[in-house]
Every structure is written in C-alpha cells, then in structure tokens.
Amino acid sequence: MAGDHHDHAHDHDHDHGHDGQGHAHAAPPSPMAARVKAIEALAVAKGLVDPAALDLIVDTYESKVGPRNGARVVARAWTDPAYKARLLSDATAAIAEFGFTGRQGEDMVVLENTDQVHNMVVCTLCSCYPWTVLGLPPVWYKSAPYRSRAVLDPRGVLAEFGCRVGDDVEVRVWDSTAELRYLVLPQRPAGTEDWDEDQLAAIVTRDSMIGVTRLADQTPEMRS
Amino acid sequence: MNGAQDLGGMMGFGPIGIEVNEPVFHAPWEARALAVTLAIGFLGRWSIDEARHARESLPPPVYLTSSYYEIWLRGLEKLMVRHGLATVAEFETGVPDPAAPALPADLKPAPDAPQAAAILARGASARREGGGHPARFRAGDRVKVRDINTLAHTRAPRYVRGRVGTIERLHGDFVLPDAAAARRGEDPQPCYAVRFAARDLWGETAHPNDCVHADLWDDYLEPA
Numbered sequence: 001m002a003g004d005h006h007d008h009a010h011d012h013d014h015d016h017g018h019d020g021q022g023h024a025h026a027a028p029p030s031p032m033a034a035r036v037k038a039i040e041a042l043a044v045a046k047g048l049v050d051p052a053a054l055d056l057i058v059d060t061y062e063s064k065v066g067p068r069n070g071a072r073v074v075a076r077a078w079t080d081p082a083y084k085a086r087l088l089s090d091a092t093a094a095i096a097e098f099g100f101t102g103r104q105g106e107d108m109v110v111l112e113n114t115d116q117v118h119n120m121v122v123c124t125l126c127s128c129y130p131w132t133v134l135g136l137p138p139v140w141y142k143s144a145p146y147r148s149r150a151v152l153d154p155r156g157v158l159a160e161f162g163c164r165v166g167d168d169v170e171v172r173v174w175d176s177t178a179e180l181r182y183l184v185l186p187q188r189p190a191g192t193e194d195w196d197e198d199q200l201a202a203i204v205t206r207d208s209m210i211g212v213t214r215l216a217d218q219t220p221e222m223r224s
Numbered sequence: 225m226n227g228a229q230d231l232g233g234m235m236g237f238g239p240i241g242i243e244v245n246e247p248v249f250h251a252p253w254e255a256r257a258l259a260v261t262l263a264i265g266f267l268g269r270w271s272i273d274e275a276r277h278a279r280e281s282l283p284p285p286v287y288l289t290s291s292y293y294e295i296w297l298r299g300l301e302k303l304m305v306r307h308g309l310a311t312v313a314e315f316e317t318g319v320p321d322p323a324a325p326a327l328p329a330d331l332k333p334a335p336d337a338p339q340a341a342a343i344l345a346r347g348a349s350a351r352r353e354g355g356g357h358p359a360r361f362r363a364g365d366r367v368k369v370r371d372i373n374t375l376a377h378t379r380a381p382r383y384v385r386g387r388v389g390t391i392e393r394l395h396g397d398f399v400l401p402d403a404a405a406a407r408r409g410e411d412p413q414p415c416y417a418v419r420f421a422a423r424d425l426w427g428e429t430a431h432p433n434d435c436v437h438a439d440l441w442d443d444y445l446e447p448a
Contacts, residue, residue: 038318
C-alpha cells in the first residue's frame with residue numbers, strides 16, 4: 001500500500017471514486033478531486049507546502065500509524081500489571097514508552113472496561129480521535145448517526161455493533177469535547193491466559209478500543 | 225456556535241454505516257485533502273480552534289450534506305482567504321493570480337518532509353500547565369453548565385447546557401477554544417471531565433445505569 005501512490009507528478013490526478021481501486025476509466029474526476037487538485041497545485045506554486053511533506057503525511061496515516069499501535073498498548077497492559085498501572089495513571093507517558101507520540105495524542109486518557117463498567121468514546125462536535133494509537137477515524141465515527149446517538153442512546157448504538165451490555169453494567173460515554181484523547185482498555189477475553197503479548201495484540205480490534213465492541217463477543221473465527 | 229456540528233442528541237440520521245475492512249481513505253483525493261490541510265496548518269497562521277470554527281460555521285444544509293473531507297476543504301478555503309494565503313478566484317484555477325495580494329511578509333517557509341515528520345511526532349499540546357487561574361471545582365463538586373449561546377466558537381455542546389453534573393476529574397489547564405478561535409489569546413484555564421447521569425440529560429427514557437462525560441472548561445461552569 002505504501003508504495004503505490006507516490007508518483008507525485010500524476011498519480012493523484014485520478015479520482016477512482018468510492019468503489020475504486022483501478023477503475024480509472026469509469027468516471028470523470030469528481031468535483032472534490034478537482035477542487036483538491038487545484039488547492040494543492042496553488043499551495044505548491046505559492047510555496048505554502050512542500051510536495052514531499054504532503055506525501056509523508058499521507059504515508060504516515062495510510063501505512064504507519066494505526067490501530068496496531070493501540071493493540072500493542074492494550075496487550076502490554078494485559079500482561080504487565082506495572083505497565084497497566086502507569087497507563088491508567090498517566091496514559092500519555094505510558095503510551096510514549098512505545099514511541100507513540102504526537103498529533104491528536106498529545107494528552108491521552110485510558111478508560112478501563114470491567115465486568116461492571118463499559119466505556120465508549122465519541123466526539124459529538126467534530127471527530128476528535130486518538131490518532132497516535134488508532135490512526136485516522138473510520139467514517140462511521142465521524143458521521144452524524146454515531147455522533148448524534150452515542151450520547152443519547154448508547155445501548156442502541158452498541159447493539160448495532162453487536163455489543164449487548166447487561167442492565168447491571170454501567171455504560172459510560174465519553175464525549176471528547178476538549179483536547180483530551182480517550183483510548184478504551186478492553187477486557188481481556190477468557191481463554192487467552194497463556195497467550196503472549198504478540199498473540200494478544202493480534203486480537204485487539206480498533207472498535208474494542210473505541211468501546212463500541214467487546215472482544216469477549218467475538219468468536220474464535222473472528223479473532224483469527 | 226449552535227451549528228450543525230453540534231449533533232449530540234439529534235435524531236433521524238438512521239443506522240450507523242458500519243463498513244467492514246474500511247480503507248483509511250476512500251479516494252485518493254481524501255488523502256490529499258488531509259495532507260494539504262495539515263501541511264498548510266503547519267504554517268501556524270491559525271489555531272485548531274479557529275479551524276474548527278471555520279468548519280462549524282458552514283451553513284447547516286451544507287455541513288450536513290458534505291462528506292468529512294469536503295467540510296475540511298471548505299474550511300481550509302475560508303481560512304486561506306481570511307489569512308491572505310489565496311483568493312477565491314485562485315481556487316478556481318489552481319494557479320497563482322499575479323493580481324492577488326502578496327503573501328504575508330512574516331510567513332514561515334513550508335516544512336520539508338523531515339520537518340513535517342517531526343511536527344507530527346511532536347504534536348501540539350493545548351495543555352498549559354500552571355497557566356490558568358486556580359481551579360474553582362474539585363472532584364465530586366456539583367456544577368451546572370452555563371447556557372452559552374454564541375455565534376462564536378465554543379465547545380460546550382447544547383445537550384449539556386443548563387444541566388447539572390458532577391466533576392469527575394480535573395485534567396489540568398488547557399487553552400480555552402473560545403478565546404483561541406476568536407484570536408483573543410489562549411486564556412488557559414482548568415478543564416474538567418464532568419459526569420452527567422443520562423437521565424439528567426435525556427429524562428426517564430434514558431437507562432438508569434448510563435452516564436455521559438463531557439470535557440468542559442472552568443468558564444463554562446457555575447456551582448450547582
């Protein structure tokens with residue numbers, strides 16, 4: 001993925017549309033593609049951006065920073081009680097131990113899910129999301145259906161993700177209205193007691209770290 | 225601002241569009257939109273808060289019918305024109321207009337790729353430890369959210385205004401978005417996670433075991 005989009009001279013002239021890997025003949029460039037192309041060309045011509053910096057930004061979020069980062073943090077917390085304690089008391093510093101620092105992760109908070117408490121995260125006002133550990137947010141996270149209902153009907157939203165939380169469990173919704181960025185520490189699934197950190201990291205999903213799913217609900221097939 | 229961005233508690237947007245194996249970008253132009261927006265932001269001409277206000281002050285019909293990166297680009301164009309980086313006509317052609325006003329004299333050079341990588345890895349924390357006035361509230365205090373209605377930027381969502389909640393934790397001192405967006409300095413002040421019982425926000429139809437947290441600044445709150 002990293003290698004196929006960097007021929008700056010012409011590659012992104014083509015908008016392949018929403019279904020699109022490789023149907024360049026199908027549709028004319030969308031209005032948005034043309035608009036971005038004009039802004040980028042203008043910004044380059046005026047010296048406002050360096051094209052190489054643009055490519056670096058795309059590559060960073062397309063292939064380097066993503067939910068595998070968060071999964072490593074979670075797996076460490078599951079296997080190392082001292083790390084978990086640091087993570088819950090100073091999440092920013094504990095996450096920085098992995099080198100996961102920077103934009104949209106400057107001030108982190110980790111929320112622990114338990115048998116009694118289920119945490120889930122939303123940004124009703126825009127799309128605040130912990131980029132350093134989860135990468136860029138999925139479309140649904142930024143969409144009106146999720147942003148409007150996560151605070152009003154969290155259990156209904158969870159059910160849409162296949163996550164049914166018992167009436168005795170407290171659902172805590174965290175609306176990221178400031179510059180704190182939240183990562184949910186999901187519960188470690190039963191049956192993984194003898195797994196090592198790498199095995200555990202492999203089953204931690206993005207959605208479980210947003211708090212819209214529980215790993216315990218996943219079948220062994222879904223985990224593999 | 226009571227704009228279309230303030231979605232918490234609205235109804236009628238339909239199911240959440242969960243997408244299996246969602247790509248980071250759905251079209252090449254989205255990647256370029258992200259990169260151009262971030263890279264021009266690196267020039268430091270505006271704050272993240274001013275950028276958010278540029279997006280949220282789009283007319284509601286435009287906001288609600290635009291895709292996420294389309295909202296970003298519309299906001300970016302507004303900011304570039306406001307700060308003398310481009311004219312509306314130049315966005316049409318993608319070519320610098322010799323008749324356009326000169327770029328600001330104090331404009332920094334565009335970061336190159338290594339500099340951009342360093343900026344992303346460093347981030348830009350809004351924390352200003354010790355920069356604010358003493359915190360007026362402590363964990364456990366009952367607070368009421370002021371009924372803030374302004375055309376300017378604020379991060380107090382409508383659904384918590386006038387509602388009573390409990391201080392859950394003090395995050396520390398953070399830049400006040402209302403001030404930064406309006407270019408009135410940073411006015412750093414304590415920011416708190418405030419916990420609201422779901423029934424205190426939504427009435428009896430809410431689940432008795434649910435709560436919603438919002439991160440709110442000292443200025444937004446009064447003793448309850």
